[in-house]
Amino acid sequence: MAYEQIPEEYWTAIKDCDKSYDDLFLYGVKTTGIFCRPSCRSRVPHIGNVAIFKNADQAMAENFRPCKRCRPEGLSLPAEEWVKQITGWIDQHYSSPITLQQLGDLFHGSPYHLQRVFKRVTGKSPTxxxxxxxxxxxxxxxxxxxxxxxxxxxxxxxxxxxxxxxxxxxxxxxxxxxxxxxxxxxxxxx
Structure with a gap:
């Protein structure tokens, strides 16, 4: 189970993208369902949306999926699975304004890479x-x-x-x- 309260040094490591903490813990972002290494260069989440895990198995047991950017535990989602997650999110939020940057932030990939992979898998751009x-x-x-x-x-x-x-x-x-x-x-x- 995730830590109930985030230790201050862990929060500092997340904010500072401190690679020296990568082997000590992983963090998940509750709003996206993605877990990362402390050194991940993704946008720093709101502290209230963060869960701390001892390892990837613990994060996945709580239904978090690994980040495509930092690849905690070296896992990488196949392109088709990644795009399936993106299209699922779009299907639920289509009536809200959606930008490529927002999708990149939510799904831990650069907007350019996301667009290229999305088009290769679906035959059309996210837009x-x-x-x-x-x-x-x-x-x-x-x-x-x-x-x-x-x-x-x-x-x-x-x-x-x-x-x-x-x-x-x-x-x-x-x-x-x-x-x-x-x-x-x-x-x-x-």
């Missing part, structure tokens, strides 16, 4: 994947027909109505309003 998820949600909401186009775009996570309309038209060849009218007529005709 394209996010757009596709949002468009799927928008189509569902438009077919339900009880929200304005602006509300549909906002509910699906698009940053602005003009951007939503432009992307929708580019990807589907019609505007959201025309799509809703077309699908609404089809529903009414049956």
């Amino acid at each position: 394209e994947y996010i757009q596709d998820i949002r468009l799927e949600k928008a189509i569902y909401l438009l077919e339900a027909g009880d929200q304005s186009v602006a509300d549909v775009g906002a509910s699906a996570g698009f940053p602005s109505t003009p951007y939503f309309i432009s992307l929708f038209k580019k990807k589907l060849g019609t505007t959201p309003a025309a799509y809703r009218n077309k699908t609404g007529r089809k529903k009414n005709e049956h």
Whole structure:
């Protein structure tokens, strides 16, 4: 089980990325479910989100996964598994603003590396994947027909109505309003 309270010297080691503590403990970040070595160069977490572990087995027993950046215990997730974790997170948070930097911080990889691996595994960039998820949600909401186009775009996570309309038209060849009218007529005709 993780330490209940973080010893001050361990917290200092985490903040300072002190390599001399790497063999003494590992730390997990509760908000991401990832555990790291004290020397990891990832963003320093909030102290309240940190759990301390004696070893990797202890961290994994509490459902933490190893960091891709510092590779505690030398483990590395296969690219497909890493991308699966990223897409799972995106699927749950698609309606919030998501940046490549944020994904890199959350999943312990540089934004460039994350983008390259993500595209190799899925065939699309993280941004394209996010757009596709949002468009799927928008189509569902438009077919339900009880929200304005602006509300549909906002509910699906698009940053602005003009951007939503432009992307929708580019990807589907019609505007959201025309799509809703077309699908609404089809529903009414049956």
